[in-house]
Amino acid sequence: LDSGRFMHVRKTIHDMPACDIALLLESSPSKSRTELWDMLDADFYGDVLEELSEDVRNGIITQMMPEKVVDALEDMEIDDLAETLSSLPQSVSKDVLKSMDEQDRQRAEKALSYGEDTAGFIMNTDAIxxxxxxxxxxxxxxxxxxxxxxxxxxxxxxxxxxxxxxxxxxxxxxxxxxxxxxxxxxxxxxxxxxxxxxxxxxxxxxxxxxxxxxxxxxxxxxxxxxxxxIDDVVDIIREDAEHSMMSMAGLDDEEDTFAPVLQSTQRRSVWLAVNLVTALLAAAVSDLFEATLSQMAVLAILNTIVPSMGGVAGNQTLTLVIRGMALGHVSAGNSKWLISKELAIGFFNGAIWAVLIASVIAIWKQDWMLGGVIAFAMMINMIAAGLAGATLPLVMKKLKIDPALAGSVILTTITDVVGIFAFLGTATLLLV
Amino acid sequence: LDSGRFMHVRKTIHDMPACDIALLLESSPSKSRTELWDMLDADFYGDVLEELSEDVRNGIITQMMPEKVVDALEDMEIDDLAETLSSLPQSVSKDVLKSMDEQDRQRAEKALSYGEDTAGFIMNTDAIxxxxxxxxxxxxxxxxxxxxxxxxxxxxxxxxxxxxxxxxxxxxxxxxxxxxxxxxxxxxxxxxxxxxxxxxxxxxxxxxxxxxxxxxxxxxxxxxxxxxxIDDVVDIIREDAEHSMMSMAGLDDEEDTFAPVLQSTQRRSVWLAVNLVTALLAAAVSDLFEATLSQMAVLAILNTIVPSMGGVAGNQTLTLVIRGMALGHVSAGNSKWLISKELAIGFFNGAIWAVLIASVIAIWKQDWMLGGVIAFAMMINMIAAGLAGATLPLVMKKLKIDPALAGSVILTTITDVVGIFAFLGTATLLLV
The missing domain is CATH 3.10.580.10 (CBS-domain)
Structure with a gap:
């Protein structure tokens, strides 16, 4: 894109359908994205904007003059127009609404009045x-x-x-x-x-x-x-399914893969801050057992195994229940059954991995007593993981908190704290 | 369902559309599921089976007589028939194929011959x-x-x-x-x-x-x-999006929320076994520093913070890149740019959290030197996390391994090992 092939690129993109231009823009680092956009004929703006994801679209629109935005949005279908306006910063969308002609503004305001994420917001008015x-x-x-x-x-x-x-x-x-x-x-x-x-x-x-x-x-x-x-519904289905995956990693679903570095750093820091607090909490629990740890360094070495296994087992249950809720399979009627099922799995998992880890540690560290302690802690933490993984999303849904967003971090905190307490606590009682 | 309301339930389910009966079956524990199925008229079998997810459907079909299965499958559209047959255990699908009449068998074998997950497999032959x-x-x-x-x-x-x-x-x-x-x-x-x-x-x-x-x-x-x-495509889109989320927790996408306990325990154990190996690997790294740990118990207490932060940051990058690849945004052309972007984010994240954790530790443990050591380790691990999170999925895709399935566990192993080495290694050099 750097060299004199400007005219060639310009011609190529104008031969592409709008959805392919949008894909190209979304796959470009922010600098090339601006260059590509500036090359584009104003006639293409509306069609391409319609196909872009929220984050990328907003980045482009906020750099345009309000009148140009109005021209671009003019030909959009009413549902796409409402979605675009609602995702823009308030000051920008107000400017745009002001520059629209009376009839278009009324149509847009009507759609916006139904509230985001409702049927009225995503409908079209072109039915025959x-x-x-x-x-x-x-x-x-x-x-x-x-x-x-x-x-x-x-x-x-x-x-x-x-x-x-x-x-x-x-x-x-x-x-x-x-x-x-x-x-x-x-x-x-x-x-x-x-x-x-x-x-x-x-x-x-x-x-x-x-x-x-x-x-x-x-x-x-x-x-x-x-x-x-159906074409609008396909987008919703995809976004809903992606939403869980992205939230579980503490990301915004609309996060642009090629956003500028500082913007990405800032967005991701919220989740890292939450994790720092929970990591410090786990450290504080270990801190209670400082005397034990200073007497037996081997406990420090093995201290991460039980929390880690609990975290994985708990996250499996959590993911399954969140998906079950999204598909409409999990409801008040069968949640009791589900919790007891996950408790039973936790019990069996606990038994299997307790025996295994006890054997490994007994052989590695030549200490059967230590093996017994870690086995007991594993058992406790696996049952706690099953219980927490199944209960958390149900409780959070009742409290109207999105389980995909905060479930995983709360779960890990529980399995960390229970795991460390069970391991170091039992060790303090029996080994020191 | 226990009491004499049998006739009432029977009548109610026969008044429901097939997709709602399927939802009811999927939301029921396996025992009630069998009872419900036995109540159902044979005429409904085909339509309901078509709507069920793979795991649940296979559970039901393997308990039926082959002739009854053939009757049920007879009216299915060819794409649904092919999908059902291919997901059954080979011995069962052979029995079913054998019991079919010549024409149906040929149609089914033709569709199966295109290979699962191809256009030929999901197409219908009823075009006008x-x-x-x-x-x-x-x-x-x-x-x-x-x-x-x-x-x-x-x-x-x-x-x-x-x-x-x-x-x-x-x-x-x-x-x-x-x-x-x-x-x-x-x-x-x-x-x-x-x-x-x-x-x-x-x-x-x-x-x-x-x-x-x-x-x-x-x-x-x-x-x-x-x-x-489009209706078949909607299912594919949803399954694809779910696939990443489920794989990242080490679950099969088709896993049935209400499967029997032992079956679930067995399925999830693969992932727990992998995690046990990586947890032991991390413990083995800590073991190298046993002398240091026995001298300073405080290192044991803080040992989990740096790996945990690296794990979260790395998983954010990994999730974003996996999603970008699924949407077709990430390709060979921009992967270099993406890796350097994530490296830069790792650097900034590292700097921010290094300063923060250093301050917390210096105040909590009254030891500025210890704060410096943990800050340095945090910096190293955050950069490693960004690099690994961006590179892993690209490398795995080249090797034709599904990044959603194994990416997260490999990443966590890297951030654990790098984090422990950086923290305990620096501490051994500077503090002991």
Whole structure:
């Protein structure tokens, strides 16, 4: 990109579809990203912005003039527009809203008013509506006149005079129905509709469970407000699944792989700070046994084994329960059973690894008593790990804390503290 | 479920859609699961099995008679059938194949022959094909006679006399096109087709990137073999995203939350065994410094802090790079840049936490020299963590090892060993 091949690169990117330009921008370090963006024709801005992830998009928009942003956002679909505006810093989004023309601003403000992460926020308003008393022939004539049908349309919606949703007609049914039959004869009256304030994760679950391609969105009076299409749901499903993985490592899901160094350092430091506190807590527990440790250095050497095994076992349980909750498998009805199952696994795991570690230590350090102590501590910590791993996410959900975000660090703290107490405590009682 | 409410439960589940019955089965402990299954009418078997996750489905099928399995699988779509058969133990799937009638067996064996996780494996063969020289009017007459169009059909495929794919026609275009125009006039000749041996993760990426609802599958001569629909792709996207999270905790993605205790214990033990080896390795490193530890018990107390911080920082980098690779953002072209970025973050993180921990220790233990030693070790380990976190997944990918599966454990081993060496080594040189 450095050399005189500027014109060549410029031509190449303008031949690419918007989603590929977005991928290129996201795969570039921030400096080249700015250079690439500056090369791009203003006509491409809207389509490319739509495809970018939040972090990258905001980085670009905050460097643009508000008027240019408005031009770029003009052609966006309403759901993408709402998402873009809501993710921008307030001062920027206000400037942008102010520069919009009256009609666009109203549409945008309407979508924003439903609240982020709801059905109303992700819906589009381009649904095609039909009346129930017309014949297929009339509809076909109307559609031929209209000439174009919005992208991803697989279903038409049948509404009454006051826009109440009364049925749905799959596009394919218009093709197979006899021309003289009426919409009423072929429409599906039991079609499910999504309430406008349903959280987007629940919308995604419905789509995944029933294999929908699109679904109508209605208000509390069953008035049709818009439709949600599968392509937006795919993004939600992916983000939800990624969210758990990223949160468990203490990362923001939208974190940009190629963000500037200082920004990344700052973001990740929160998690490191939390971990420093828990590491110091574990050290403080060890500190209680300083006298024991100074008498037997071998305890210091083996002190990390029991906490480490507990941490791994506990995290396995935690991950499984968090996933089970995300899939809707874990609920109040079966949580008791789940906890006792994980306790039993903890018990068996404890027994297996207690015997193994006792043998290894007895042979390595030629001390059967020491082996017995570490075996006992392992047993205790594995059971604690199973109990904590299964209980924590359930308790945190009740307290409305995201278990993926804080579960792992609390769990590790528990298994560290229990592990050190069990090992050094028993050692102090029996060996010193 | 215990009491005489048997008939009531029986009636209730038969009123539920198949996907909800599947959810109920997946949310039940294994004993109630068998009871529920036994209550179910044989007519429901196929639809419910289709919706179950692999682990749960296999548990149920292996308890059924082969003939009953064949009856249940008969109505499945070809892609679901292939997936079910391939996930069964070989002996069971052979029995099932043997009991099938000739035509079904051939279809199933054909799908299996494409190899698991390829486009051919997940495609359906129910695509509707059109000839290019007919008019819309003729097509509409044909479709009305046919009466039904397969589910999730959003596109028809235009093929030549020898079944070569020459274009696509969206269903909606048939509605808006004039009756006397021919397919040739309205078809899209540049439609992209998926090669039959493309890996399913690549298929999913294409769908997500281009917002497809379906896509044709072709062989190397561009002969149309079938089509892939978005509902199957949604499952792949979710499984891919879950896969990383589950693997990082050493779990199988298909692991059933409510599996029997012994089965779960056995599955999770592999990862615990690996962790035991690495924990013993870390202990062996500490063992090298036994003389130092027996002289200064305070070193034993603080010995876990530096490895723990390195582990967290390294896992953040690792998770980010694994996600970046999954999204297609990280490639050979920018990996150098990425490694130097993560090294720089490691350096800054190291500096910040070195100063902080040094102050805490100097105040807590009233020993500035000890604070200096731990600060130095922190610096070294944070840089090592950044380097290892960024390099490991890239190296593992080259070696064709799944970074999500083994990356985290290798990384933690590195940060443990480097952390202990840096801390106890420096302490031995300067403090004892």
């Amino acid at each position: 509506t039909l009346r129930s008393d017309v014949t297929i022939e009339v509809i076909l004539r109307y559609l031929r006149l209209k000439g174009e049908i919005p992208e991803s349309t697989d279903t038409f919606y049948v509404v009454s005079r006051n826009d109440t949703l009364i049925g749905t007609v799959p596009v394919t049914k218009l093709l197979t129905a006899m021309p003289d039959s009426s919409i009423e004869d072929i429409m599906d009256e039991d079609a499910e509709a999504i309430p406008v304030n349903m959280p987007e994760t629940d919308v995604a679950k419905l789509f995944a469970r029933y294999d929908w391609l699109s679904a109508p969105v209605v208000d509390s009076n069953r008035q049709l407000l818009g439709r949600i299409t | 094909t059109l000839r290019s020289d007919v008019t819309i009017e003729v097509i509409l007459r044909y479709l009305r006679l046919k009466g039904e169009i397969p589910e999730s059909t959003d596109t028809f495929y235009v093929v030549s006399r020898n079944d070569t794919l020459i274009g696509t026609v969206p269903v909606t275009k048939l509605l808006t096109a004039m009756p006397d125009s021919s397919i040739e006039d309205i078809m899209d000749e540049d439609a992209e087709a998926i090669p039959v041996n493309m890996p399913e993760t690549d298929v999913a990426k294409l769908f997500a990137r281009y917002d497809w609802l379906s896509a044709p599958v072709v062989d190397s001569n561009r002969q149309l073999l079938g089509r892939i629909t």
